Amino acid sequence: MADATTEKNKREPTEKMVAAAKTAAERHGAKLPKGFDKDFDVCKTFLDAYLTRPTPKALSFAEKIAKDKGLELPDGARLNAKELSAWIDANK
Numbered sequence: 001m002a003d004a005t006t007e008k009n010k011r012e013p014t015e016k017m018v019a020a021a022k023t024a025a026e027r028h029g030a031k032l033p034k035g036f037d038k039d040f041d042v043c044k045t046f047l048d049a050y051l052t053r054p055t056p057k058a059l060s061f062a063e064k065i066a067k068d069k070g071l072e073l074p075d076g077a078r079l080n081a082k083e084l085s086a087w088i089d090a091n092k
Contacts, residue, residue, distance in 0.1 A: 010038075010039055010040070010041075011040040011041075012037075012038055012039070012040060013036070013037065013038075013039070013040045013042075013043035013044070017040075017043050017044070017047060018036070018037045018043065020047055020051070021036050021037075021043055021046050021047055021050075024046070024047065024050040024051055025046075025050070027055045027056075027057075028050055028053060028055060028056065029056065030050060032046065033045075033046050051081075052079075052080055052081055052082075053079065053080075053081060054077075054078070054079075054080070054081045054084040054085075055081070058081065058084055058085070058088070059078065059084065061088065062077065062084055062087060062088050065088060065091050065092055066091070069091060071091060073087065074087065
């Protein structure tokens with residue numbers, strides 16, 4: 001019975017969360033986790049992981065800038081979209 005109660009108490013993600021997860025998966029070439037569209041926590045965990053990551057396209061652009069200018073792309077910028085964006089703005 002505890003499992004049935006737990007299932008009833010699970011919240012579903014909002015439509016915006018589901019749409020954002022689909023977009024993030026497409027941009028990053030990632031597979032959506034099972035239940036992302038039915039389980040709030042699964043969807044949120046996926047979004048937390050992927051919304052902060054730079055897209056492959058942005059990373060490629062930054063790496064081109066770094067190569068062309070003989071610069072080093074910081075590790076933090078490789079892992080965080082906001083840091084990468086700031087680095088690109090400062091170095092393009």
